[in-house]
Amino acid sequence: MKTLALPALLAGALSLFTPLPSQAGPTFIADVEITSFDGTEIDANLFIPETPAPADGYPTVLFTNSWVLDKNQYLAQAKALAENGYLVLSYSTRGFGASGGTVDVSGPNTIADARVLIDWLEAHYPVGKLGLAGISYGAGTSLVVAAQDPRVDAVAALSGWSDIVEGLYPNDTVNLVWGTLLTLTAFNLDPAVDTLWSNLRSGNDIDSVYNFAAPRSALSYVDQLNANGTAVLMSNNFADYLFKPNSMTQLYSLLDGPKKLMLNPGTHAVGEILGGNEGHIWATSFRWFDHYLKGEANGIDSEPRVDMTVRISNRREQFADFPVTDKTARYYLHPRLSYFNNASMETGTYSGWGWNNEFHGGADTKAGTGIPLLSDVLEGFGIPIYTNMTGINGYYAIEYNSPLHWSTFRIRGTPTLEMWIVPSKPEVQLQVHLYDTDAFGWGRLITHAPFTLRNATVGRAQKIALELFTTSYDVPAGHVVTLAIDTQGSIYQKPADTHYDITVPYRRDRQSVLTIPHL
Template sequence: MKTFALPALLAGALCAGFTASSQAAPTFIPDLDITTFDGSELDANLFIPETAAPAGGYPTVLFTNSWMLDKHQYLLQAKELAENGYLVMSYSTRGFGVSEGLVDVAGDNSINDASVLIDWLQANYPVGKLGMAGISYGAGISLVTAAQDPRVTAVAALSGWSDVIEGLYPNDTVNLVWGTILTTTALNLDPEVDTIWANLRATEDIAGVETFAAPRSALSYVPELNSNGTAVLMSNNFADYLFKPNSMTQLYTLLDGPKKLLLNPGTHAVTETLGGNDGHIWATTFRWFDRYLKEEANGIDTEPKVDMTVRISNKLEQFDDFPVTDKSTRYFLHPRFSYFNNASMKTSSYNGWGWSNDFHGGADTKAGTGIPVISDALEGFGIPVYTNMLGINGYHAIEYNSPVFGSTFKIRGTPSLEMWIKPSKPEVQLHVHLYDTGPLGLGRLITHAPITVRNAAVGQSQKISLDLFTTSYDVPAGHVVTLAIDTEGLIYQKPADTRYEITVPYRRSQQSVLTIPHL
């Protein structure tokens, strides 16, 4: 995990270029040992403004660390806030850094710890309105704490999650790469977490996994967040294949209080850490706290609620709400003639003779997402995943091409697929990719999603439905959108038996449809 820790520790140098309103140097206390509710010691640091506390107390921010990092992660951001009059504590969550206890993945102990730290701050300093912020693990803890502790007025959840299941088990598919990274890099992991991960990989006691996940997922606490009136800022990244934007956009739509959503290129935590969008994420976070903790009339509450940055071009767009558009195009899937031809998708339904295509498991193809983690991180710098669409093996995959676009096709939102299949085994897996394909057959990945069908009716037609991961992408004029589907991907755990055939039937009564939202 050290390769991930280094960029996070450099975060301030690259993304905290903000102008302070006060030049007074804050007092820094680098080491605080605070005893939490069960006697464990939590390691923290504290910035105290040199300016006197306002009548209502200092606006206060509690920073919570990312996975495998500690209280040092946000030093430069914390100092910047303190120079602007904030009281700022950063701490190492239990089991990380030198804090005692076991890592429980935002369980009750971790949430109680955060409330104990708030108690400590209020007992020792004049605390006004208080906010919490964090990247990744810190984002999830911040959201759940805010739901359970109404003293938290505002939250900045960056690269966070609202649904543990969606992160580790999207569409019943084990997120093998990210789950392995998480479970092997926490040195003080609660044994219960290892059991949950083992059960997930073995597809055993999924009900127990769901019971574990629910209290750790902000989607379980929408009524509490709404009742508390928590001001929630969320930032997520299109190529984050750990905490996809989808569950956070769902949370956003359910919140009634002040809210703002940032959707960015890049992968998990890297965009926030390395100053993505020219520092826009952290600048917006600071403005969010200025409005809801300092009560400054800075206009952020009257601006468009959704900031969406287009992949590849990194152009920032703003929208009043999410979904950002009510326009969409429905593409009906039409058959191919052989393994050596591509199929097509058209805006008209399939009305021909009964037909079918098949493709087979047992091998990966060029229809993939690139090198796990690395390719996703490079996308944040405008370097996309490319593939030779002409080199995709038609025996192990199927491709559907749209008509050629005469003008730029601006995809904004969450594409979805409803598809009829006839599986030859009770467990099959599909990897659904959306590509921007140019005239020479070179494709750039737009989005993807996996789905694992378990206990399928063998040899019988059945419809599967899934949402691809939320995205923002401009398909140039002269290009087509390609729907490429195969059965394996480097990120996800394969079924035990990959020797299966998937037949796609085409019938007037069985229309397979790809829906793409766009401007």
Template sequence: MKTIALPALLAAALSCTFIPLSPAAQAAPTFVADLDITSFDGTELDANLFIPETPAPAGGYPTVLFTNSWVLDKHQYLLQAKALAENGYLVMSYSTRGFGASGGLVDVAGDNTITDARVLIDWLEDHYPVGKLGMAGISYGAGVSLITAAQDPRVDAVAALSGWSDVIEGLYPGNTVNLVWGTILTTTAFNLDPEVDTIWANLRATENIQGVKEFAAPRSALSYVPELNSNGTAVLMSNNFADYLFKPNSMTRLYSLLDGPKKLLLNPGTHAVTETLGGNNGHIWATTFRWFDHYLKGDANGIDSEPKVDMTVRISNEIEQFDDFPVTDTTTRYHLHPRLSYFNNASMKTSPYNGWGWSNDFHGGADTKAGTGIPVISDALEGFGIPVYTNMTGINGYYAIEYNSPVHWSTFKIRGTPTLEMWIKPSKPEVQLQVHLYDTGPLGLGRLITHAPLTLHDAAVGQAQKVSLELFTTSYDVPPGHVVTLAIDTQGAIYQKPADTNYEIEVPYRSSRQSVLTIPHL
């Protein structure tokens, strides 16, 4: 186990790129700053190229194609590209269509964008001796890299950093509109395909959701698992616990379905910031370089025999390694027990509820102190070991309900994806649950461990029904003397709330209707 400090300067996160640990330089590469490459439909793609000064190996140059993040361009990876080129790689970076100086419209990893990437591979092979080839990118570049690799067996390895494997899970988690991140995406791309605006409008209005799913499926790597497995692509994935755009859950799901070489990095911090600033003191980029050195250059550096999962503990920023994901089979099942009034907390116990029939209720109409902090900013600060704090005693019991676990007298090491199965009786067909898990100290100060939203759009009014959800994957140590608190309210700063928030959610307690929170831990 190793302790690694996260880097500083959050304000520059989206405009600079961390300098990775550079491989031993062989010779200064040649840099071609501007390349205009014509794609299949006449669209001009803007690219640059690093060419090693050393002769190509017998099998051709190991080659990397870098794909930009959303709104960024071909300059994003200059430092990484140069470092790879100094180590014998042929490296191209380009601006995907609609971004930078490239023409065309942004189609969100649609057919045109994926075909562009394949055209660039053709161009590289036509002009240089290309050996094994890898693709890499952060955020948008990660998704484009995964989908291209699935559709083109010439891609031998991928490094998908802060990527996605399921568009729906990103923009509509738990059937809840991801308002903040969706708005950021749709308002920052100036050359957006009009179809994307229509999809976002339909999602916000809860209209033609089937059409949204049909748009999302070919843009989601989960749709291409058989192709990735058939191609034998070596896939490295890195995602962040407080990434509320591309949560780690869908990437852990993709990881579990891959049969070929694979590695998963799970880190504190928010979307793209951890990778952009060189998260974990360069661990992400150093691992990416080693991944390519082994699967593109053939270096016997041991990465193929190391544990497949690197999980960094939130706040302490200690890296732990595990053989696979899930990292543990040990769980604690907490059964929810009732509270006496709005002024009391309910409880969670390892024993089922066997008392009289009882019920609690809480209401929509207002947000509470339970939440994820300031959107984007609080999430990013978490990567620096600064968690979201909440005064748990100040959560209004009329608008929320809290369940406290027994005191943990030794460190409770949560590792993985907590789940909740809960019986509710809603008063309206559309209701929303914002589910939070906190580490609460003796003085009532809570630190956010994880959360997840759930929106019911067609609930059976006045009828008891069981709902289920996954909270976002996490790694967190609850200190001795603290309790775990499950806090549930009906609004969150990141998410779009129902149009009608005047509703009540009743929680029934019966021996035949057990509500259970399951927490994986070491």
């Protein structure tokens, strides 16, 4: 029996308790069938404002559903927009809800469907400026449609992606939990997608995965979005281990037109679906449309472009741009004496004699991301992931502690790690975690990232480089930052052979360094 992903369950529950729109305000047409370019029937619903259309047409919003959900997902939001004078069409993408066809993951058929829906709206109603909005699948799809159709004036992409590969294959590591959930919950999935997921898991024909992902990823269409002048709003969540903030911050940095970025605590889509972050995400999305579709002078175009909410405390901050700071702390890795000691991170380079540390594959440790999905949801409500750092097995992991922080260390942005290693097998995996550790040895997870080295030269020292997932976190005074590295993670696929050793060499000419952006 197929199991729904947690965000989908929450979204479905929300839809069940959303009251049906009354007929006192906008006109609501619950069932609209629109024939797409290939004869496929696309199921939709429509809100028509009770007010006459302005001279330049109704400001119009097209809502695209999340994975496994349908046209009824956004009833509350669509009704609110219609009461504010918007024409709103919500639809089920092909393969979902009552729409025909198969799910091609924002492929050419799905993108063509959206353009047909825009044609249909323009043929039947006075359409003014046009916006697209959606959560998750709806967000990624909206960005690609906007790039390919210059009629789209604004987008609100919530918990979306700009790079599918980063979502399912971060740092050459199979995102097993999230990928499995996605493939099991789409009942009308295009068989080609199942083949690609199988190839990804087996490591066969990885080029086909990249070829599949590129035309479905907004990062491939930066030039078109810039040429169209599309006003792009993006919202992503720090503990979203499906669509991490990193590729969205990259897209944000490449856009030349109007843009806004919101980074929030919590996991994939839950904040947007449940009105989290004190309703800030949807309220800002509505203001975005009010300005760029209705022309209201509400000031959103002159406000700071980045809203970043600090993890755990849920305190919202605003910044002019991303990256939000150019200050960094650089910590150089220094060796440990034995499996029973922690190593250290120092502000000065390692200048001692040549030294090696080893840790081993074959077992997980207490370093990790908590209970898959559940821990990530709870973090959005200020409940952190705790780990007893003293209980991490030094044979299967290595820990590096920073000097004590005498004042609050305000991490903002994307930490990076450059590290020299010597693998004992062609394929090895590192699970890299950053913790806030108190005086009693309890650590709270700040961020993490996986890294899988494939086809490595056995026994040769090589430098790996990776980005940890973008974060916003305050390390209290009296705490240290701990870099904890082991070889297995609960949401990622392990190498077929987990019995390997990883040696970390320390040399004057081979410096391993962790760089942390901070205020």
